[in-house]
């Protein structure tokens with residue numbers, strides 16, 4: 001007799017014990033928020049909105065009823081259960097009820113994402129589908145390996161607006177990713193309005209790679225994205241890239257340039273040619289204004305200052321700049337994050353370094369006591385082509401098929417950087433070669449799912465052989481949500 005199995009989950013949970021039989025999500029099902037979980041009633045509402053379209057069920061969200069009844073999905077908080085950590089959860093499926101328990105609302109939310117994956121793939125459909133909606137019985141106990149499970153989106157090379165970004169947040173949360181890093185500025189465009197320096201978007205937002213119109217987020221739109229993400233336990237990490245990658249800022253305010261005059265807008269894809277002027281106080285007045293406004297829009301603790309590829313900044317000036325900006329970021333109450341090059345400067349232990357290329361710089365970060373986010377370009381750069389034949393993407397770091405994107409371990413990928421040095425893992429989607437949803441989906445999916453698993457699931461028990469079969473079953477889920485993906489031949493899609 002075959003042992004019962006759960007449907008293939010991504011990320012793979014810490015422990016799963018399936019049992020024979022199933023719970024049926026029927027038309028009278030309720031989502032019950034136990035008295036212990038009243039602070040998380042919104043998680044119940046989000047679950048109801050995820051399950052209503054396909055099932056067509058009413059799924060009322062009920063607070064602290066006298067008793068749960070057969071058919072209910074029950075959400076509870078157990079703050080004392082240390083085995084769950086800050087983001088962990090337990091899902092128990094009986095014939096009569098489903099119960100999800102966590103220490104904190106975030107854990108409950110991740111538990112509801114697991115429940116979604118325990119239902120058949122058509123649950124992801126936006127239109128009513130015939131049931132039955134069966135959830136296999138059993139228990140799942142789960143919590144993440146790493147605290148930072150990120151995705152970076154470059155909205156500077158080509159602009160992506162509120163709807164696309166919010167849709168991406170929805171995709172992230174299905175796979176329990178919890179940091180959305182927005183690369184808001186680069187040579188080709190400045191994408192967030194700054195009230196004290198209005199030309200940044202009045203002038204600097206009207207260009208992009210290839211000569212298109214560009215675009216930008218107003219502060220209100222940015223705040224809306226932040227709130228949308230926060231409701232789903234995703235922190236937005238804003239990046240203002242400096243002192244290089246600033247041509248759009250210099251176009252807007254020529255006095256920030258070394259020569260004092262504004263360059264022409266840039267629509268190519270070269271890097272390393274622009275720099276803020278470093279030894280003028282005006283530059284730090286500018287940085288202070290920008291960091292103050294961005295920090296005020298950002299409830300999360302992190303603010304990313306870029307710092308990459310400042311090839312036109314004198315090396316001594318570079319260290320001076322990063323150290324000053326580190327003080328400014330701290331003065332506005334945030335922890336500085338920077339690309340690995342910032343490890344050339346003197347870092348505070350609370351600063352965070354994002355590795356992308358050079359293992360030596362990651363080690364310098366660790367030596368200074370800073371934590372590391374792993375974004376090795378050969379594994380996590382979603383903008384690398386899958387194969388030489390891919391029409392979208394770059395290939396400076398090689399090609400990255402679905403297996404290469406998945407088949408590595410965060411604790412061993414950089415010699416001298418061990419698991420305790422890590423904050424987490426982040427996939428990066430640079431947008432030189434994409435300007436629409438189809439292109440974004442093609443590059444991000446399915447590789448992003450593998451990165452989500454690397455950040456969440458324990459190393460033990462993880463293998464490409466097993467992952468590839470689970471991933472194969474997720475194609476139908478992506479498709480049911482209308483999310484495009486590259487149907488890579490190394491995955492036996494079902």
Ligand code: TNX
Nearest residue numbers: 271308309339356383394430
């Ligand atoms: C390198 S990685 C960059 C970006 C490019 C990307 C393209 C890093 C910190 N900088 O400016 O968009 O390669 O893959």
